[in-house]
Amino acid sequence: MTRPTLTLAALTLGAATTALTPAAWAQQDATAAETDAQPPLAVQCGGDFASFKAAAEEAAVAQGADPAAAARFFDGIRRDPEVIAADRRQGVFQLPFIDFSRRLISQARIDRGQAMSDKWDDVFTAIERDYGVSRGVLLAFWAFETDYGAVQGDFNTANALVTLAHDCRRPELFLPQVFAAIELSQQGGMDPDTTTGAWAGEIGMVQMLPEDILDNGVDADGNGTVELKTSAPDALTSGAAMLRDLGWRAGEPWLEEVEVPDDLDWSRTGLDTTLPVADWEAMGVTPRDGDWDGADLSASLLLPQGRKGPAFVAYPNFIVYFEWNQSFVYVATAAYFATRLEGAPVYDAGNPDPGLGEAQMIRLQEALQARGYDVGGADGILGEMTREAVQAEQEKLGLPADAWPTPALLDRM
Structure with a gap:
């Protein structure tokens, strides 16, 4: 079961800086059984919004929040219908991998990523040394989430979180984030009146939720505060800390394009089958560009658009992407873009069979x-x-x- 928090929000497409919805809930409603296993919520979702706020404030204080801080947090909260509207817009994630990846990945975005890698080389070098997270991974998230910090969202964060906690689609995901936001505001990490971000409550250049900021926020620039909206060192290092917390394995690859034989047993493809790379090689699977990145690792074989389209092996770190975001097409695209930023060639699109509308x-x-x-x-x-x-x-x-x-x-x- 993935952890009940979402950590990315504003997905920007192409060279334009139009903020769209996150992929994080492409299949979230599938987890009814998991939701049933969650502990009872402290506050009942739905119903009168003012009553919900009062109950949430009472629950926050019962969990240890300072009464004055909780009162201040909820004082100006309003339900934001634009947040709900944004939550319901998921059409972009219906695109197949080739269309989706081509829409997100442009040469301008690659060039900008290379420039950012050079500009913040010392920061990325420290992250790679201390956290084992490759710069391409963070650059890809930075690009997709906020166009390298340019589009961080203008939704009031407190309003967004309380609105989504009140909505009965995923209250178990967002009510804990409301409580975390109150704690973060007590610590001076956000202002409920003025802090803005993505529609799903994420803040900063790599879009982190309050709970993740509390757990993994890093003052990398040494100025005494964690500033995810204005400090690239803080944002990138905090993102790396979160990835490590989610289980990232230091220094290991995450995705590699491969070529597959026509007579492969296709039923062994997909994330539910993991085999040593040597076994895939014995079946005729070969790296498309050079040697294996993880010859001594186990991996799954992914065919985002079937046996006639692009093919990749997904190493253990690939699974961590689903803790950050739960959409398959987003995860595959983000992981692939990370390899491109580190020098991998454009994938071979092949000639996939037509998909479904x-x-x-x-x-x-x-x-x-x-x-x-x-x-x-x-x-x-x-x-x-x-x-x-x-x-x-x-x-x-x-x-x-x-x-x-x-x-x-x-x-x-």
Whole structure:
């Protein structure tokens, strides 16, 4: 189970700086069983907003918040309908990997990343030494989240968090962030009246939630405060600290493009199968560019658009990306972009079979649910749970089990 916090918010696409929604909930509704396992919430979501605020304030004080700080925090809080509207807009994550990655990754963004790597070389060198997180990884998040700090969001953070905690879609994710925000405001790390960020409550250049700031905020520039909105050293080092806290393995690779043979057993692809790299090599899988990055590691074989499209091996660090963000297409794109920023070539797009449009994807997900698969709801987004169900059904039907849903599969079902 992924931890009940979300750590990225403002996704910017292409060279334009239009802030969009995070990928973090592409399949969040799939976790009904996990939600049932959560401890009871201290405050009931929904209902009258003023009553919810009063109950949340009381619960915060009961958990140890200073009564005056809690009262000040909730005093000016208002429900923000734009936050709810933003939360419901997830259409960009319905794009397939090739379209999505081409939309996010431009030459201008690569050039800017290289310039930022040079500008903050001392910071990245210290991070690589002390945290074991490669600069490409942080540069990719920095680029996608805020266009290297240019677009950090203008939503009032306190309003956003309380609005999402009140909304009954994911209160178990956001109510703890409200309590953390109160603590952060007590420490001077945010001002409930003036601090702004992404619509989901993340703050700063790499978009961190209050709980993560409390746990992993680092004063890397040594000025006595953690300033994630204005200090690149603080933001990048705090992001590295969070990745290490999430389980990042120091100095190891995360993703590598490969070439695959035509006769591979496609049912062994996907994140649910992990094998030593030597085993993949024995099956005819080879690195596309040079030697293996993790020859002594285990890895999964990913085919974001099936056996005729790009192919990658995903090392253990790749899984950490899902703790930061839960959308498969976002994670795959962020991990790939990190390799590009460190010199990897443009992937071989191949010639994938046509995929499904939104309406077709919803029909497929409904059909999979009718057959007993848990795909996290029929939302039109090809997340990891849907991919696993597709692969299982392909195998049953005697089709190449590469987890890529096609019109032919939909017709068979």
